Amino acid sequence: MSTDTAMSGVTQPHETLRFSGETFSYGRKVVLVDVDFSLRPGERVVLLGRSGAGKSTLLNAVYKKLAEGGARVSLVPQEHGLVPQLSIFHNVYMGRLDDRGAVYNLANLVWPMGSERRRVAEPLKIVGLDGLERQSVESLSGGQKQRTALARAIHRGGSMLIGDEPVSAVDVQQAAGLIGEVARRFDTLLLALHDVELARSVATRIVGIADGRITFDRSTDVVSDEDIDVLYRGR
């Protein structure tokens, strides 16, 4: 994916990130144009739009820019980003790989220490996978894999979580519970969700994406049902 900056995208002191007038494309395929988007600490921003609108494209661009700037960001990618042959413990442990040296990590991946097992047990309990840490990820259901990716993000910690449809594979009640758990643990959230009710319940700001651009970016309490319906109307 490439980014063209039409205007200066200088982040203001109160902002975590800013894009100004940017275009996001894959090779010659332009996905989003004229993107003005900022993220401030403490915000809970949800991206809404039809499949293929460009939500993942924007989330990935935000993650890349923050990571390049050295920010600690926990990510739940759409395809989970798990290592299927390894256990739940190993995958969750990997959320904090960059906190430790290679030797410590290698030792723990081969023969996990009790202290690390206990640390990983906590996020697993939060997502309802306690007791399953030895199970290999390839043997899990879609919802269990997604909860493993959420546990890895919770284990990683920090103040910011970016999640690309992070609860799409679990039932409505479980999704609301899990989003509540991450909202309690991360100060700043940027999520792509397809459940509009869930989006309204968690977001302080909703960003609508359609026809290759951001069509609205407003505080949740002033986003109307019509604003949202327009995003999903067939062409």
Ligand SMILES: Nc1ncnc2c1ncn2[C@@H]1O[C@H](COP(=O)(O)OP(=O)(O)OP(=O)(O)O)[C@@H](O)[C@H]1O
């Ligand atoms: N690696 C890529 N190479 C080329 N085109 C891509 C690539 N990734 C995404 N696209 C295209 O970019 C557009 C936006 O995709 P994106 O995944 O950002 O949409 P989305 O809103 O997240 O969709 P969904 O809700 O289905 O996940 C789509 O037309 C898609 O085909």
